[in-house]
Amino acid sequence: AQKVTQAQTEISVVEKEDVTLDCVYETRDTTYYLFWYKQPPSGELVFLIRRNSFDEQNEISGRYSWNFQKSTSSFNFTITASQVVDSAVYFCALSSAAGNKLTFGGGTRVLVKP
């Protein structure tokens, strides 16, 4: 069975601070996909990033960056120079293969104060 754990339930920062969200996953599959989604107060789920299990290269996309460590089964996500509009619940999710369902973590609520 797959499992995703987001140990941080809520993080509060002041604008312009960096925020790192932790995600640890469990799976027996050798090929899998990891995702981060953002859910603002309006409720929609917005896709942010996807990483394949066979590609451990860490990248930066604008103010977002991620750190995929297969050895520790972690897929952490960082928002650099946070803004008030970043306030949302962030979900880490895991899928075992193309077309398979997502298993979500419990989410981390990020509050960015001006």
Add this chain to the structure above:
Amino acid sequence: AAGVIQSPRHLIKEKRETATLKCYPIPRHDTVYWYQQGPGQDPQFLISFYEKMQSDKGSIPDRFSAQQFSDYHSELNMSSLELGDSALYFCASSRRQGATGNTIYFGEGSWLTVV
């Protein structure tokens, strides 16, 4: 770019009534998913369809049913509604092949309130 379209966005039903949610996936996406998100919870997988055939089933109550039609739109039918069915229902879609293979895109959700 076209996104996943869900309707209605909000609906209020009484207990024991029936509700139907509709979903139009992103064009050329071959897989549709339905998720249920209760207050303060993470989304829970209900059911999925690949090329109009049911491909996976999660924690979907027997009172719920879903199907995907020839034009790829999908409907989630919920009968004998209970108070506990009040939730945000998401439809999502993905395409197995291509550069974005298996990236699952979500609609804006349908808020169901059962009173």
